Amino acid sequence: MGQLRENLKAVECSLPAALEAMGERWSFLILRAAFNGLHHFEEFQSELGIARNILANRLARLVGHGILERHSLPEDRRKIEYRLTEKGYALLPTMVALRQWGERWETGVPASPILVDARDRKPIAQVKVRAHDGRVLEKQDLVWALPEDVLDDKAAEAAE
Amino acid sequence: MGQLRENLKAVECSLPAALEAMGERWSFLILRAAFNGLHHFEEFQSELGIARNILANRLARLVGHGILERHSLPEDRRKIEYRLTEKGYALLPTMVALRQWGERWETGVPASPILVDARDRKPIAQVKVRAHDGRVLEKQDLVWALPEDVLDDKAAEAAE
DNA sequence: ATTATAGGTGGCGATTCGAAACTCAACCTT
């Protein structure tokens, strides 16, 4: 059973791995709340209206995946602060892209609050797929390829 | 990233709307398969290993949200072709961003197949958040703002 | 010492998921 049928059969995509970390029901909304500056259990709970056990489960899972960090605050040891890690911040383009899509294709109205450039307070641009040199690529400009077919790739096809 | 704590109460974000369309368990994987050129029920089923009832439910839901179109093929009227709509294609930046995140932070290895520029067959760039003039923005360059603070410069002064 | 707050757990009914069997119309073979 070692035959590669079409060009797409032997897919090893990182999307399932990403979804294992972020694909559950409230994860993205918790992340958005964290990006919006929320840090505490009760803040998330009242902002999102999520059930407390589910919230506890999701926070633990996000911490387990290294997306949030759990800090006990010294000045009030009841308080737990959930803070985005670098890995969590790295989800910003995904979140912005999804939100922009919802804005354009679902709600049809500008969301609030909006993300603006701190320098000039103008709204950020639409998130796009771009070529290595920065050109914006539309769907007709894109092709799926196997790693060994890619030009500037040097190695990584060791075995088989 | 700056926050406006008080004013975040009346948040009207499009993320929940986007997640209503795409937030369920298999939706993104079905979308990826559709981007990879799969079109038929049995193709999705055998590629993803998803239960048939769930697949039927998700396809109907994606069609209901206008992300896929359902076409009965004239040359074999048993066959149903699911095709991405423009709205479905518009999820490409989101999907690429999520996949790139998974590649960088979860699997650690380049995914396969990869998206390349059809012109030079080089891999696409990392999806980034950019200012309206194209500058790449990092988290310290971003601020949340209410619409009335950005639409007009005069309103920015007037607000509270 | 009592009360309030922060961050959870546990119970339990309702919903959803998943694997496998079943349906059913449309094609294919003879």
Place this chain on the structure above:
DNA sequence: AAGGTTGAGTTTCGAATCGCCACCTATAAT
């Protein structure tokens, strides 16, 4: 025309998950 196969679902039913609510524990405020 008969019988078989294929494509796209639907049904069934047990398992897992969700969500509301009450409760618990440690800490802080009065």
